[in-house]
Amino acid sequence: MHDVNASRASKTSVPLTASAVLVNPVGLHARPSVKLTQCAKRFAATIEIALAPEGPWTDAKSPVKVMRVKAPQGAMLYFRVAGPDGKAALAALLALVHDGFGEA
Amino acid sequence: MSNSRSGNVGIVIVSHSAKIAEGAADMVRQMVGNAVPLAWTGGDPEGGLGTNVAGILEAIEIAWSPAGVAILVDLGGAETNSEMAVEMLPEDRRARVVVCNAPVVEGAVIAATESSGGSSLTAVQRSAEEFYA
Numbered sequence: 001m002h003d004v005n006a007s008r009a010s011k012t013s014v015p016l017t018a019s020a021v022l023v024n025p026v027g028l029h030a031r032p033s034v035k036l037t038q039c040a041k042r043f044a045a046t047i048e049i050a051l052a053p054e055g056p057w058t059d060a061k062s063p064v065k066v067m068r069v070k071a072p073q074g075a076m077l078y079f080r081v082a083g084p085d086g087k088a089a090l091a092a093l094l095a096l097v098h099d100g101f102g103e104a
Numbered sequence: 105m106s107n108s109r110s111g112n113v114g115i116v117i118v119s120h121s122a123k124i125a126e127g128a129a130d131m132v133r134q135m136v137g138n139a140v141p142l143a144w145t146g147g148d149p150e151g152g153l154g155t156n157v158a159g160i161l162e163a164i165e166i167a168w169s170p171a172g173v174a175i176l177v178d179l180g181g182a183e184t185n186s187e188m189a190v191e192m193l194p195e196d197r198r199a200r201v202v203v204c205n206a207p208v209v210e211g212a213v214i215a216a217t218e219s220s221g222g223s224s225l226t227a228v229q230r231s232a233e234e235f236y237a
Contacts, residue, residue, distance in 0.1 A: 034135045034217045041221030063217045064234040 015046075015082040016090050019053070021074065024100035028071035032101035037063040039096050045083025047093070053078055060093070113219040113228045114141035114167030116175045117212050118160055118182045120153045122146035128176075128209045136216040143167040155182045160189035164201060172200035172225035174232065176211045200225060206232040 024032060040047040040060040048057035051071055057080055058065045071077055077097060081090045115132065119125040125146030132142055143166035148154030160175075167173050175190075177183045186203045193201060202225060204211055211232040218231040 030213070031135050034213065037217055038136075038220055041223075061221075062231065062234065063214045064231065 015080050016086050017053075017078065017080050018090050018094055019076050019078045020094050020097040022071055022077055022097060023073070024103050025073060027073040027075060028066065028069060028077070030067060031103070033063055033066040035096060035101045036093070037061055037066055039092055040089070042092070043083065043085045043089035045081050045086040045089045047089055048080045050078045050080070051075055110139055110141060110169065111171055112140050112169060112222060113171045113215075113225050114143070114164075114169040114173040115212055115216050115219060116160070116163045116167045116173055116186075117142075117144040117146075117208060118155055118163070118175060118177045118186050119144075119146040119208055120155055120178055120182060122151075124178065124208070128212045131209065132212050132216045135213055136220050139220045140216045141167040141169050141173075142216065155185045157185050157189050157192065160186055161192060164189060164193065168197075170200075171219075172202070174215045174219070174225060174228045175201065175203045176206060176208045176215060176232065177203060178208045182208075202229050204229050204232040206235050210235055 022028060037060060047060040049060045049069065050057045051069065058069050060066060079090060079093055117125045117128045125144035129142055129144040143163035145159035145163040148156055164173055175186045177186050183203060190198060190201045204215060215228050215232040218228045
């Protein structure tokens with residue numbers, strides 16, 4: 001379901017990456033986008049999302065930009081996180097996606 | 105009208121239609137939650153379509169936060185009446201209220217999302233106005 005390449009990032013300056021499948025029925029539509037940005041904003045780390053491992057990357061703290069990604073159900077959502085609380089941020093975001101944003 | 109006490113930026117929704125204003129507020133509450141002071145006003149005092157300065161002032165009072173208030177408006181009079189309401193505020197509050205250049209429904213949800221994370225009034229306004237960027 002997801003792979004966290006956290007081991008290679010002992011230094012916080014190296015971005016952490018992970019991915020997870022969007023399991024909730026409608027994908028990253030309005031309500032999940034709001035939940036994702038609210039979750040991302042709780043952390044100081046830079047958090048970005050993408051639909052492909054090579055990007056393009058979108059600021060996960062911008063609700064407008066996250067909604068514009070229009071990620072459908074079943075899409076693989078990639079995360080790129082950098083910052084001192086990056087690990088915790090990634091764990092929280094992956095939990096949110098796995099949980100279907102509370103609506104699956 | 106609804107409200108929740110917090111230090112987060114308050115959101116005021118002003119529409120010509122009370123139904124639109126109330127519906128937009130419902131969307132904010134359901135999608136964003138209760139961490140944001142929120143108030144709406146819509147319609148003229150007789151129950152028809154329109155906006156009125158007194159109603160807007162009342163909504164600003166309900167949604168007031170030390171962090172400020174962001175107002176989302178629909179068309180024409182909603183904007184000019186909101187600007188007039190801001191002008192009528194006590195001087196120490198005037199600088200902490202902004203009328204956003206954003207669509208009323210989407211802007212309200214986005215502004216509230218930004219506010220719920222503890223963002224400043226400037227960040228809340230910028231985020232809502234990204235829709236037209």
